[in-house]
Amino acid sequence: MREVVGAARGQAYNRGMVTELGHFALILALFVALIQTIVPLVGAHKRWPGWMAVAEPAANAQFLLVAFSFAALTHAFVTSDFTLRLVVENSHSLKPMLYKVTGVWGNHEGSMLLWILILALFGASAAWFGGALPPALRARVLAVQGGIGLAFLAFLLFTSNPFLRMAMPPLDGRDLNPLLQDPGLAFHPPFLYLGYVGLSMAFSFAVAALIEGRVDAAWGRWVRPWTLAAWIFLTIGIALGSWWAYYELGWGGFWFWDPVENASFMPWLIAAALLHSAIVVEKRESLKSWTILLAIVAFGFSLIGAFITRSGIITSVHAFATDPERGVFLLAITALFMGGALTLFAARAEVLSSKGVFAMLSRESLLVLNNILLAVAAFVVFVGTIWPLVSELLFDRKLSVGEPFFNLAFTPFFVALGAALPIGAMMPWKRAKAGRVLRKLLPAAVLAIAVLALVYALQTGRSALGPVGLMLATWLVVGALTDLWARKGNSPLSRLLRLQRSDYGRVIAHAGLGVTIAGIAGLLAWQSEDIRVMQEGESLTLAGYDITLQSVERVQGPNYISTTGQVLLSRNGQNIATLTPEKRFYPVARMPTTEAGIDNGFLRDVYVVIGDPQDGGGWAFRSYVKPLANWIWGGAILMALGGAFSLSDRRYRVAAGARKTNVQGVPAE
Known part of the structure; x- marks a missing residue:
């Protein structure tokens, strides 16, 4: 009996030690983030190589410390350590192992620790893969990333500490929210956070470029891989969340225009605009100020999403917390970074002048149209999401903004975007002849109209949603394939195999959007x-x-x-x-x-x-x-796959962009 009691005490002691070490690692990470924020910035300003070099080991150390802290919290959940308040409130000894692990981020405190872990991972990745960046720019990027980490580490430790103990530990826990005990939602938050937090890298590059006072083609090349990676993860995360809602909640839908759903959709739209805008910066050195602004706003929407889910201002199945104190802290973080970045943006307006000139009919113009439509669509979603809160605060009226508003206000902009995508993808740079492009797309247009006529003739007594949706989907898919075929020109068929991966990525992503639109139109128009x-x-x-x-x-x-x-x-x-x-x-x-x-x-x-x-x-x-x-989620998979193809293109690696800059003779400093 003594041996059993002694073994139990020893296991409890070991669990307690691991937990305390995880707590200590989190506190230490806060001080490392402080050093990572201040020292490289001073070094870059003074041109002190030693101080700038601190950024990389600090980013690595912060990641390792946060990773250890996250592992310690995971260990507490897996071993059912009910001396920890968070484990008591979100776990149970009879829960399957998968949900013991996912219970780590199935709550406010654990999800914020996952957020910070991913933030530190992106910072460390910039240190690992950014060796060819100019030293001053790299130091500033890592310093800004460290500053974001510092703010969220302070938020976690002072308002949402995951390592708080129980004075009287219970025999068992209160279990995880049953809605979260599902494989789809087990993987949905990590992917979504990889997208949310990944946009911090675009923000860090934008702020670093503004501090340095230089935005050029090389910067456009450097920022694109990080934005593309974040967009891919956001696409997967949103699709997983939609799929989970479809089969788990039992209401038969895939998208409810819930405020928290919208909070993930808005950064996705802005990130898509940023990807297309960065192309113009890279190719033509135009739209610099607009691209910088998009990089700031994209991460700003991610911060707004964190505020919405954790402030208690809305009621949602997705919401994590209802503590106003946390909401105020998150609002202060959002105001600090967004206000500071926008102030810097205004102060540096003179360095953002564009060099490239382009005609009204050109790929640049179509990419501008693409950006306008995506930005306005995101603004419509933002207004619909925030208006009930504004109405209650200012007019003391409770309003509900639901599906009818979003369908009416959002759909026209997205239809226009789908109509413009195939044309913009095939337009030449600088100056184009519309007739030449439209002749190549004529078969796609004829086929799309034929699909419209056929579907409209087959259906009786139904709305135009189905036929129009399938027409737009056909236009996007066949237009994307036409774009691919046009790149072969008069060359042999084998030329298609030698095209850049980014070309394939663009075609697959655009076709994936068409497949998703077909799925949405078919489900909404013909569901029984x-x-x-x-x-x-x-x-x-x-x-x-x-x-x-x-x-x-x-x-x-x-x-x-x-x-x-x-x-x-x-x-x-x-x-x-x-x-x-x-x-x-x-x-x-x-x-x-x-x-x-x-x-x-x-x-x-x-x-x-x-x-x-x-x-x-x-x-x-x-x-x-x-x-x-299933076409809805099949199209999302295609979009993410297209992004992955583009990301694997060697031209979009950070080092490749840096080498190109050096060849052109642009000084690093």
Whole structure:
């Protein structure tokens, strides 16, 4: 008995030591971030190489310290260390291991530590891969990145410390929010944070360039890989969140225009504009001031997203915290970095003059149009998201801005963007002849109009959303393929294999956008729905499918109790699949969740949801047939894949940009 008690005490002591070391590492990281912020900036200003060189080891040290702290917190969750308040509030000993790990970031404090870890990772990556950058620029970039880390480390330690102890540790925890106990949402936050926080690198490059007083083609080449990486991660993160909402929440939709959803969508739109704008800076040394402004605003929207999810000003299934003190701290961080960057932007306006001149008809002009449409679309989403708060604060009126507003106000700008993309991708630089480009795109236009006419003729009594959406999707996909084929010219077919990866990346990403638009249009225009009370053994017919509720049984899960239906799906007498929709109840958290039963297909999903038992007998039962549903996320995968192809192009590596600068004879300092 003594040996068992001694072993238990030893394990508890070891867990406590690991936790305390993680807390100490986080405090030490704060001081390292302070050094990383001040010393390189002074060194760059004074041209002291030794002081500038401090930036790289400081960035590495900050990353290692934060990584150790995150590992210590993960260890506490995995080992169910209930002496830690955060583990008590967000874990349980019976929880599956996957959700013990993901419980680390399934709460406010842990998610902020993950945010800081990714921030430190990007700073360290700039130190690892930015060796060919001019020393002063590299030092300033890392110093700005360190300053962001310093602010968030202070926020974490002073308002949201994840290592607070319990005076009287309980025997077990209160469990993680059941909605977060799902594989889709386990991976959604890390990818989303990689996108959110990745935009800090574009911000750091913008502020460093403003301090240095030089924005040129080389800067455009350097900032693009970081922005592209952030955009890829944001695309994956948003798609995972949408997919999770589709199959987990049981309401049958994929996007609710929730304020927190919008908080991730706005940086995505601005990052897309920044990517296209940086191309003009790199190729033509134009749009410098606009590109710098986009880099600032993109990260600003990321900070606004952090404020929305953690301030308590909105109620959302995605919100982490409702503490006004935290909201004020985050608002101060946002004001500090956005206000400081915009002030510097105004002070440095004279160094942002453009050199390139271009005609009204040129690729530059179409990229400007692209930027305007993306920026206005982001502004529309911002207004719709923030207006209920403004209305309540200023006019004492509670308003709800939902899907009708966003569909009406946002859709026209995105349709115009889709219409312009194939034309802009094929326009020559500086000066173009519209007739030559339009002749090449004529087959794509004819095919798109044919699709419009065909779909409109086949559907009866429906809105124009489906036909117009599929026409736009066809225009984007075929236009992207036309762009690829045009680059072959009169050369042999083998020339296509020798094209740059960035060319393939652009085509795949634009086609992916078309596929997503097709999926959204098909689902919204042609979805069939049935809501009723069903008895066991009862059947219904929906859009040609026979759906039978064969049985309902009670199932005990690892940390939940499930009401599970057995649903037979058939068509024309042929059995297709057996679906198992669930209504789960988590006793510890005392919360229900819904697990939809879905038969996925290339052209449609059949989607069934079982609800609560009814007083008169039977079960609440909802069923849907959703045309082209999976095209939404298939298109997102294509967009991310296109971004990855472009990112792998050797021309877009930071070192390549630096080498090009040196060859042209531009001095490093």
